[in-house]
Amino acid sequence: MPILPSFASDDNSTPNDPMAVLNRVHPPRPDWYEELYASAMDKAMKSYEAEIAGYKSQLFDNLRGKANKILEVGIGSGPNLKYYSDYPGVNVFGVDPNRKMEKYARAAAEAAGIPPSNFKFTQAVAEALPLNDASVDAVVGTLVLCSVKDVDQTLQEVRRVLKPGGVYIFVEHVAAEDGTILRFIQRILDPLQQTLADGCHLTRNTATNIARAGFASFDVNQAVLSTASFVNPHVYGIAYR
Ligand SMILES: C[S@@+](CC[C@H](N)C(=O)[O-])C[C@H]1O[C@@H](n2cnc3c(N)ncnc32)[C@H](O)[C@@H]1O
Structure with a gap:
């Protein structure tokens, strides 16, 4: 059985139908694979x-008191939910194609003191978000642009669902500088990484995609994290709709 099935689609739905796009860009993986990956991300x-x-605390401070409705794309096991624990009345909408992430994300929401009624998890992909235009105050995406199938389409969806003046907070690992040993290692390991980590690419330059996505402005910074080994450097920042 292949770990990653082909991206074939036999549906006749409209191009932006979230279910159709989910099935096209992230067809169901075997149960054991989804659970293994979800559990690994959690533990x-x-x-x-x-x-x-420290980096995340600074970024998420930008949301305190300003963002009531937050969308997390590729929420995974919910490691960012703790940053909203003192945002009164916050509503978090988590989207992820891996349905096995839901139980971990729900547990993280509960641990953060977010009432179950204020947390919703939907199985979907970032390329077709099941949300109306201009419907959220903030979109958060951490370690997600490495994994989506279409980075530019994802960023257009992020812009579409953000209210005017809304913010997109991101933390992403990107390709190391061309010509470095790290970049050479990333090129070698990239296919293996995609297989083991559900489509995660080591060699994308997603800060460039964010820069050209049409946000009114954006701030981006770079960091190298010792715990991330060859999955470095990271770019993190905030873009304004
Ligand atoms: C490396 S994990 C990061 C999870 C979480 N954001 C974090 O910071 O730990 C990548 C996540 O992106 C999700 N993902 C993969 N393809 C996606 C897509 N097309 N749209 C949205 N999420 C996707 C995966 O299921 C996984 O939960």
Whole structure:
């Protein structure tokens, strides 16, 4: 059985129908694979999350008191939910194609004190978000543009669902500089990484995609994290709709 089935689609739905796009860009993986990946994301990222906490705290401070409706694309096991624990009345909408992430994300929401009625998880992809235009105050995406099938389409969807003046907060790992040993290693390991980590690419330059996505303005910074090994450097920042 192939780990990653082909991206074939036999539906006749409209191009932006979220279910049709989900099935086309992220067809269901075997149950065991989705569970293994979800469990690994939940358990194996603790030291990474500890190292990046300072950067994330600064970024998420931009949302406090300003964002009531937050969309997390590729929410995974919900490592960012703890940053909203003191946002009164916050509503978080999590989107992820891996349905096995839901239980971990729900547990993280509960641990963060977010009432179940204020947290919703939907199985969908970022390339076709099941949300209306201009419907959220903030979109958060961490370690997601490496994994989506279509980065530019994802960023257009992020812009579409953001209210005017809304913000997109991102933390992404990107390709190392051309000509470096790290870049050479990334090129070698990229196919293996895609197979083991559900389509995650090591060699994307997603800061460039964000820069040309049509946001009114954006701030971007770079960091190298010792816990992320060859999955470096990281870009993090905020873009304004
Ligand atoms: C490396 S994990 C990051 C999860 C979480 N954001 C975090 O910071 O730990 C990548 C996540 O993107 C999700 N994903 C993969 N393809 C996607 C797509 N097309 N749209 C949205 N999410 C996607 C995966 O299921 C996974 O949960």
